[in-house]
Amino acid sequence: MEGWGRYPRHESEVLDCWWPEALPSAVSSRAGLIGRGNGRSYGDAAIGEHSTLRCRGLNRLKSFDPVNGLLRVEAGVMLSDILRSFVPRGYFPPVVPGTKLVTIGGMIASDVHGKNHHRHGGFGEHVSELKLVTASGEIITCSRTQNSELFSATVGGMGLTGIIAEATFSLRPIGSGWIAQNTIVAKNLGDALQALQQTDDATYSVAWIDCLSRGASLGRSLIFAGEHATPDQVAQMPKAALFPPWNAARFSLPVDLPSWALNSASVSAFNELYFRTAGREAARASLVHWDTYFFPLDGLLEWNRLYGKRGFLQHQCVVPNENALPVLSSILDRFALSGKGSFLAVLKKLRAGAGLLSFPAPGYTLALDLPVTQDVFRLLDEIDTLVVEAGGRLYLAKDARQSRQTFEAGYPRLEAFKEVRRTTGADRHFNSRLAKRLGI
Numbered sequence: 001m002e003g004w005g006r007y008p009r010h011e012s013e014v015l016d017c018w019w020p021e022a023l024p025s026a027v028s029s030r031a032g033l034i035g036r037g038n039g040r041s042y043g044d045a046a047i048g049e050h051s052t053l054r055c056r057g058l059n060r061l062k063s064f065d066p067v068n069g070l071l072r073v074e075a076g077v078m079l080s081d082i083l084r085s086f087v088p089r090g091y092f093p094p095v096v097p098g099t100k101l102v103t104i105g106g107m108i109a110s111d112v113h114g115k116n117h118h119r120h121g122g123f124g125e126h127v128s129e130l131k132l133v134t135a136s137g138e139i140i141t142c143s144r145t146q147n148s149e150l151f152s153a154t155v156g157g158m159g160l161t162g163i164i165a166e167a168t169f170s171l172r173p174i175g176s177g178w179i180a181q182n183t184i185v186a187k188n189l190g191d192a193l194q195a196l197q198q199t200d201d202a203t204y205s206v207a208w209i210d211c212l213s214r215g216a217s218l219g220r221s222l223i224f225a226g227e228h229a230t231p232d233q234v235a236q237m238p239k240a241a242l243f244p245p246w247n248a249a250r251f252s253l254p255v256d257l258p259s260w261a262l263n264s265a266s267v268s269a270f271n272e273l274y275f276r277t278a279g280r281e282a283a284r285a286s287l288v289h290w291d292t293y294f295f296p297l298d299g300l301l302e303w304n305r306l307y308g309k310r311g312f313l314q315h316q317c318v319v320p321n322e323n324a325l326p327v328l329s330s331i332l333d334r335f336a337l338s339g340k341g342s343f344l345a346v347l348k349k350l351r352a353g354a355g356l357l358s359f360p361a362p363g364y365t366l367a368l369d370l371p372v373t374q375d376v377f378r379l380l381d382e383i384d385t386l387v388v389e390a391g392g393r394l395y396l397a398k399d400a401r402q403s404r405q406t407f408e409a410g411y412p413r414l415e416a417f418k419e420v421r422r423t424t425g426a427d428r429h430f431n432s433r434l435a436k437r438l439g440i
Contacts, residue, residue, distance in 0.1 A: 001052060004304055005042040006311030007372050007400055010433050012048045018057035020074060020165045024137035026053055027163055027429070034432040035163045037076060037103030041110065042314050043400025044433035045158050053163060055105060061085070062166070069171045070128065075105030075164040080246065082171075087290065088243045091171040092228070094126035098346075100246075100295045105164040110397035111156030111358040113365075115204040115226070115294070118349040123169070124155030125354045131166040135429035139165060153420040156355030158396050160435055161426050177243040178229040179204070179293040183282040189219025189329055193364065196349045199225040204293075208278075210271040211345035211368060212264060212336045219332050221347065222278050229287055237287060247291040252301035256309040262371060264339040297344070307371040315380055316359075316367040316395040318350055323390040324364045331366065331383050338379050340370045356417040359395040367398070377401060396434065407438045414440075 002009045017026055027033065032050030039046060046052070058076035065071075069091065071082070080100040082093060097112040106112075111124040120126075129143040132154060142151035154161045184199070186192035192207050199205040202225035209221045234242055297303050304312065319327045328347075346367045353360035370376050384406045387394065393410025394402050408414060418440070421427040434440070 001047045002311070003043045003046060003400065004040050005313055005400055006304055006307075006309075007313065008044055008433070010044065010047050012433075013051040015051060015053045016057060017053055017055055020058055020131075020139075023133045023163055023165055024139065027133050027135070028137035031429055032431045034430060034435075035075075035105065035109070035159045037106035038078065038101055040099060040102045040106065042398045044437065045110075045397060045399070046106070047433045049431040049433060049436050055163065056103065058105075058165065064171075069173065070168055071171055072166065072168040073104055074166050075103060075108075075130075077104050078102070079104065079107065083291075084246050086171060087174075087177050088245070090173055090175070090243065092174045092290075093123075094120060094170055094172055095123040096294050098295065099298055100291075101298060104167055104169075105159075108155055108164055108167055109157060109159045111353055111355050111360075112397070113348075113350060113353075113360050115206045115224075115348065117360055118200060118205065118351055119203055121351060122156075122353055122358060122360055124358065127155065127167055127169045129168045130154065130164055132161065133163040133165055135162065135425035149420055150424065152354070153356050153417050156353060156358035157417065158357065158434065158440075159432065160421060160430050160440060161424065162430060174228040175231050176229045176234045177241070177290045178234050178287045179226040179290055180229040180233055180285055181224055181226045181281075181288045181293065182285050183278065184223040184225070185279045185282045186219075186221040186223060188217055189221070189332065190325060192219055192221035192223060192347060193325060193328075195221075195223040196347070196364070199223060200349070203227050205349065207347040208274070209332070209345040209347050209366075210275055211332060212268050212271060212339075214333065214336045218329060218336070220275065222275065222282075224293075226288070226293060233287060240287075244289055247289065247299060251299070253303060253305040256305045258308060261308070262306060307369070310372040312369050312371050313376065313380065313400055314367060314369050314398040315383060316365060316398045317383075317387045317392050318359065318361050318363050318365040318395075319387060319390050319392040320361065320363040323392075327386055327390040327392070328364065328366055330386055334379065334383060335368060338375075340373075340376065340379070344369050356413045356420070357396065357411060359393065359397070361393065363392065365395075367395075399434065402438075404437070404439050 058074035
């Protein structure tokens, strides 16, 4: 088995679950078990130490209350199915990550964040209740008022407290299926951070960074601020549907690209073209299809093959506000100097996370993709040192190689999480390759 980054690869017994009633016996009969949704965590978080329970079969929508927007679903329901069902009805999830091809259970376990974390927090903040299968096979209800410690540990807990069987969370009403987007051009990283500060009142805000620019242009960026468009705004586009359907992927990479395809020359050329082309939009506001705005990479199936058969690593860190400019500048400079090609480099502003192991913290998060090579691990170890010294941490849902020391330095509520694991027996029962590697 492997994660979306295709590194590392491990053997694990694979089980499938199709009905929530089958979860207790599946859980109680195995140790070293972890739940798995659609396999979109990048590293080894969804690979069981001994057994992996695939929960995609738990894919039923249970109920929806249009008065308060509460939706109850089984944990294997895909975000894409919710979007396909509810966007035409004028509702949108409170938080979405960079892909719609994830399950609700995985979104809770990772406490995913999106382009609106600075305003609305992570997905876990909008979950009102969940049902959890514990180590004993018991199904218990968890919320902020019922089994609250276990609830806090499960949100962002990477599946290490039990198997999420069901969840209830809120949807928000929207006026259309379009995003009114404003683009800001930032000449360097300092300008980019300032632009993210200036768009703090925007519902959505994210920066694309040219990760190979250096010197006075280090960290040059395009900041995309967005709001759900009103019906009046959409009416200005002739023949545009108020709630357009999702964009089905039309292309797929049939083979792995050769290792030399993504290099500093090819990525620099792409970055220059993208910076100039998208930068022209800065002069005017534009309406963008909701699918294109939130999930641009979903248009290319199996895009992880871009990095070749060895796979790739995503390094996503968060650095506190006061250290952001010097530390992120140093990270980008080292990255550009190495010549590692990454066509995806994203910067966002975060606030504190909700769960004991939630990744977000007040500051800025930078995500970079790197193909797996012999020398990339030393580069990332150097960057990890900068992050730790600045008081930051790495995102567990994207991690495939950080050291135990880096992890422990970044998560101050780790001991409280381990205590929940011990008292519920989860430490003897639920274990992923990530948990074994990091000593969780």
